[in-house]
Amino acid sequence: MDEKQLVSTVKYVASARPAFQLSEISAYLDKPATADQMYAALLPHLDALGLEVTKTGGDYQVRRSVPAPAYPLNASEEERIGSYLEDRSLPPDLEEAIAGYIAKKTGKDRDDPVVLGRLRQAIVAQKDDYWKPTGKRSLRYTKGYSVLGYLAYHFPVYFMQTRHLLAELARDGLLKREMTVLDLGSGPGVVPLAIADFWQNLDSAKAEVWSVERSKEHIEAFGYLAQHSAVSGSRVILHPPLEADIADTENPLLPHRADLIVFSNVLNELAGLPVEKRAEIVMGYARRLAPNGTILIVEPAEEVTSTGLRVLSLALKKRGLSIYAPCTFVWGTNCTPDRCWSFTSAPPIRPTRVMETLATCNESFRYVNTDIKYSYVMLRKDGKARQSCQISRDMRAIRLSKVHLNTGKKITVIAAKMSGDLGDDKTHVFRICDGSAEKPVFAVLPRFHAGPANEAVLSAGYGDLLVFQNILVRYNPEHDAFNLFITRDSNVTLLK
Ligand SMILES: C[S@@+](CC[C@H](N)C(=O)[O-])C[C@H]1O[C@@H](n2cnc3c(N)ncnc32)[C@H](O)[C@@H]1O
Structure with missing residues (x-):
């Protein structure tokens, strides 16, 4: 069976009729095929064609797909x-x-x-x-x-x-x-x-x-x-x-x-x-x-x-x-x-x-x-993501993949909180990620520096995006990772 011919025939018939049986298509193909063979060949193309198929006895019904409506919570x-x-x-x-x-x-x-x-x-x-x-x-x-x-x-x-x-x-x-x-x-x-x-x-x-x-x-x-x-x-x-x-x-x-x-x-x-x-x-x-x-x-x-x-x-x-x-x-x-x-x-x-x-x-x-x-x-499949963000140049945010060029400096980063508190009774520690880092990066907040300006790192949920301003970059050779220190002079805000 010629798959290209099958797909273009199905596309043509679907543009003229809202629903049809797949077996009807066989007559238009140079080499006839069974409904099961046509179904197997068509399956990978259904999304692109905007069609869906339902098995009906020994045949398949093809119709335009209408996405099921979402269920918003009241x-x-x-x-x-x-x-x-x-x-x-x-x-x-x-x-x-x-x-x-x-x-x-x-x-x-x-x-x-x-x-x-x-x-x-x-x-x-x-x-x-x-x-x-x-x-x-x-x-x-x-x-x-x-x-x-x-x-x-x-x-x-x-x-x-x-x-x-x-x-x-x-x-x-x-x-x-x-x-x-x-x-x-x-x-x-x-x-x-x-x-x-x-x-x-x-x-x-x-x-x-x-x-x-x-x-x-x-x-x-x-x-x-x-x-x-x-x-x-x-x-x-x-x-x-x-x-x-x-x-x-x-x-x-x-x-x-x-x-x-x-x-x-x-x-x-x-x-x-x-x-x-x-x-x-x-x-x-x-x-x-x-x-x-x-x-x-x-x-x-x-x-x-x-x-x-x-x-x-x-x-x-x-x-x-x-x-x-x-x-x-x-x-x-x-x-x-x-x-x-x-x-x-x-x-x-x-x-x-x-x-x-x-x-x-x-x-x-x-x-x-x-x-x-x-x-x-x-x-x-539709590219939808829970969070997305637009970063303006004047934020001067640095990618986590570039923190190694900034050790000892105070920088701004935008990253998601990707763990619970991994710290101890002296320090809060959270894994953070912006999708670019090659080595693990942690946000570190000594408890005596905790205050309203950086509280968001504590209250943010798993996966929430945060803007960290004025945080100090340090390399941790023991773990081959970077620690970004939050102090009382840093600002941490939830990115909406
Ligand atoms: C750890 S249990 C998880 C059960 C359940 N999904 C849950 O979250 O509790 C993994 C299950 O996957 C099944 N499983 C593992 N490999 C499988 C395979 N190749 N085909 C079908 N079932 C499989 C096992 O029999 C087992 O029941």
């Missing part, structure tokens, strides 16, 4: 989400469903010492495995206890973390009135269940969630939790997960268009795959992304995984996606992500009853997981 939804995020406990019915599932699978009482011992072993084994080099990990979740351990230890934190990420999308107007979500590497349904839970804050938004997972044990757990928690009956449809490998990006059983595509704590598990391969997988799914849709990738905050996410993000940027958040490319340059360890955090969750029971032993700290710390990136 004041009461904003308020509800605010108090929802303050609640640090897992929804009680979900917590109960997790405990119930563990009891069902083991056939034993929830406080049975043998079950608790095996759960502890599974948790420790999972943590040990995580710290092995990626190629040497054996995370497959094929054994019952590995999934039960995941439910007891990881699920609560990842579920609550997803609440914060969904709130960010909602507050930024990136949710839609009716949206299709695709969750890759769903595990026991952390993201789909969190979506169903979050949508209860919204007055009328609807969502359909599709997911892919390769572990049967996880799929079974997902089914149980979806059935036994209050999420059913909301305006969210959770499709049963597809048992498949996420590396198969062409899976025909998945929706052709998605408004939100999520990879939560999964890409780091594609052991041994180089960054190019991981980027190809994400780009494979990006073909399904609606022109105004978002890809969300989340990884644990630990240094190697977190830095790996930044390297992957740049690879995706170079392949044509734009980084919406948390990074801001102040000078329009590409960054040097190799040493970019940047993550955000949220208040810790309350330990679940299962965690508390597991902790009734000598090394209780090993079984209680309450800290929310994560690295994430949101990517788009």
Whole structure:
């Protein structure tokens, strides 16, 4: 089949008719083709043509794509989400469903010492495995206890973390009135269940969630939790997960268009795959992304995984996606992500009853997981970014890539705050970035210099852009990094 001829024929027919069946096109081609063949060839061109395709029996309907309208939050939804995020406990019915599932699978009482011992072993084994080099990990979740351990230890934190990420999308107007979500590497349904839970804050938004997972044990757990928690009956449809490998990006059983595509704590598990391969997988799914849709990738905050996410993000940027958040490319340059360890955090969750029971032993700290710390990136196809800035010449701002030429001098820089406080009881320290630096740069504020003129560095949120005026550049040879000292004579302001 001549792909060029197919594309130009489809373009011509679409300009004359609002909708048609793809099989009709075959008659105009020099070499006839099946609907499936034409669909596969057309898929990469749909965005440029402004068309979308829906499978209808053995054929495909082609029509002009109309972007789904955004879902702006009203004041009461904003308020509800605010108090929802303050609640640090897992929804009680979900917590109960997790405990119930563990009891069902083991056939034993929830406080049975043998079950608790095996759960502890599974948790420790999972943590040990995580710290092995990626190629040497054996995370497959094929054994019952590995999934039960995941439910007891990881699920609560990842579920609550997803609440914060969904709130960010909602507050930024990136949710839609009716949206299709695709969750890759769903595990026991952390993201789909969190979506169903979050949508209860919204007055009328609807969502359909599709997911892919390769572990049967996880799929079974997902089914149980979806059935036994209050999420059913909301305006969210959770499709049963597809048992498949996420590396198969062409899976025909998945929706052709998605408004939100999520990879939560999964890409780091594609052991041994180089960054190019991981980027190809994400780009494979990006073909399904609606022109105004978002890809969300989340990884644990630990240094190697977190830095790996930044390297992957740049690879995706170079392949044509734009980084919406948390990074801001102040000078329009590409960054040097190799040493970019940047993550955000949220208040810790309350330990679940299962965690508390597991902790009734000598090394209780090993079984209680309450800290929310994560690295994430949101990517788009439409070039939209959360923040952008115009820098006037009279600001005399210097790129972070040029700070090495200014050691010992006082300068002005515009950069985003890219960490929580990394300092100690004497000094506040924040990682900052403008997208140009080749080495890590930190804003350092000795506590005795803190005052109203520089307070913005403390109160700014993760990713917020700041103007730092009159700050002193110092090189830190121990860490091969630059420290920009904020003193009481410096000015730090939030760039709106
Ligand atoms: C750490 S869990 C994350 C689960 C969930 N997304 C979360 O954030 O809690 C990673 C999941 O990805 C699944 N997974 C890893 N590689 C996969 C692959 N190639 N295809 C499908 N699923 C995969 C694993 O089975 C596991 O359930």
